[in-house]
Amino acid sequence: MNETDTKVFPAPSHWIDGKAVPASGDLIDVTDPATGKVIAQVPAGTAADVDTAVEAALAAFPAWSATSPEERATVLQRVADLMRERAEDIATTISAEMGAPISLARNAQAALPVLATEVSIAAAADFPWTEEIANSLIVREPIGVVGAITPWNFPLQQLVTKVVPALLAGNTVVLKPSEVAPLSARIFAEITTDAGLPDGVLNLVNGTGPVVGEAISGHPKIDMISFTGSTAAGKKITVAAAANVKRVALELGGKAAHIILPDADLEEAVVRGLSYAWINGGQACGAWSRMLVPAELHDRAVEILREAAANYTVGDPTDPATIIGPLASETQRQRVESYIEKGIADGATLIVGGPGRPDGLDTGAYVKPTIFANVDPYSVIAQEEIFGPVLMVIPYVDDDEAVEIANSTIYGLSAAIAGEPEHAMAIARRLRVGQVDVNHADLNFLAPFGGYKQSGNGRELGHEGLAEFLETKAIGR
Structure with a gap:
């Protein structure tokens, strides 16, 4: 029971x-x-x-x-x-x-x-x-x-x-x-x-x-x-x-960009980025919902994500083994599913998940945790807050483009960067957000929390x- x-x-x-x-x-x-x-x-x-x-x-x-x-x-x-x-x-x-x-x-x-x-x-x-x-x-x-x-x-x-x-x-x-x-x-x-x-x-x-x-x-x-x-x-x-x-x-709201620099440990950064994208079922204003990766590393990042996603158990929230439970309401489930359908319609490459409920979960506010690749940074799913377990992988060419993409939304709440510390700090200073996580910084409740822009x-x-x-x-x- x-x-x-x-x-x-x-x-x-x-x-x-x-x-x-x-x-x-x-x-x-x-x-x-x-x-x-x-x-x-x-x-x-x-x-x-x-x-x-x-x-x-x-x-x-x-x-x-x-x-x-x-x-x-x-x-x-x-x-x-x-x-x-x-x-x-x-x-x-x-x-x-x-x-x-x-x-x-x-x-x-x-x-x-x-x-x-x-x-x-x-x-x-x-x-x-x-x-x-x-x-x-x-x-x-x-x-x-x-x-x-x-x-x-x-x-x-x-x-x-x-x-x-x-x-x-x-x-x-x-x-x-x-x-x-x-x-x-x-x-x-x-x-x-x-x-x-x-x-x-x-x-x-x-x-x-x-x-x-x-x-x-x-x-x-x-x-x-x-x-x-x-x-x-x-x-x-x-x-x-x-x-x-x-x-x-x-x-x-927020639409956090997680910028993975060419000098980062790619596998560690990608695996950690997925955990922060899907935390609390993606229902977090600071969720790292946009993963920005160097274009030449995009396909390798997608392979890592596909493998890591298999470890995310979806199911009964009372089960200690469950990592992703239902969304908070049926209204929220329908909202997130509509964004997943929009991402497919707009041509993003579906890697994991997609529309519909997870297998075996025919009732409850469940969605399939979803990953899109080759996402247009100015598409709806990359610009609007989805508030669910949906990760967008966006390729970029150089630092300037990564910063431009990260700053392109109406939001400015948070961001994350993985890479060589001095390089990452230089990028952090260019982002128009209230807080930046550099290389998985420790949680600090003494630091102020809040956003720029909308x-x-x-x-x-x-x-x-x-x-x-x-x-x-x-x-x-």
Whole structure:
């Protein structure tokens, strides 16, 4: 029996002012994408629910903002400790709500939020809350009530990278998780109350983007919006927020280029590149979805990819042997399949995968992990974010062409380079993206994360991630 069949989720409710607030209207089904079964429900929140949450956040703000950074860090450390204690519950919940293979759910979806929280606490410890510039005292103060709108692909990690810095900075928060994967957010809300976060400091309102997300974005008493999701949705949020001139921080789409230089270890770079293209089923804004290889090495790279792809087990996300599970929803499955069909129609060479469900998986939101070769760098599949396990192999002639191709999309979130270190660093400086991975760099949650161009604005993580949630006051003396 699948563990989801016996797992019990809370009754439909929001989390406002430190407690569950039962649903009073319509409900939204939460579906296990591996089976298509409804596993839970959450409220279809309304603008009135947002108003209630905002009033709770406003009431809690004076006392919480008056606490010291050290006091706030103590509470958030207890949150990290409780997330660690509930790691298995979090992992199985995320696996059930959005299809992450259980091994990935344990090692990334549940583990990384703990690490990100503790690194944010460390960043707060040496953050310049005040400083002297000539005869002025520079004071950094909480901005107020923050509206956080988070996605379904890494539901707890993306929540933590917004909510934890916002709380460390002394703000209160109204959170709307994705209605596709809202259940891990409820666990987080419960944890914050158990950790001693005062009532009203964090409030969770479930619902859809067009209703709850829009109400948060345009609410006159919310001072800032922090959003992660699609570029199209980010544009709508920016317009809604403009009426009140509220601050907006956006982490949007990506189309990362992985440039393999002629002086790289080709086999190592290609194998690693595939793992980063297909991580979380390719449902990651930083997925290395475009593999740029020297034209003379293209065919050899394709051979390596064909062999490596055979190791990616597709199947039941509760099976520890599964590497790629279902996509997060049937809607997402159809979207990704349409891009695969478009790639074939536009003349890309299909190497692995293709349209249709994987063999033996006749139900659930499964697609065949797919690799295209000889891809036109300006074709639809090479320019638009697919958000699924689809890798494009693009040949290039020289460094200049590789840089031109890498920079050719509307996105500028991330990129990767494999090659001789000095050569790779020279290329990295030419890329119009917010972060570049050179030769598989270690994960660094102290470094700022964010994008150029239509990948968004603002930064998350580290000192800059804290600064996003602060106002700056200069006091001349």
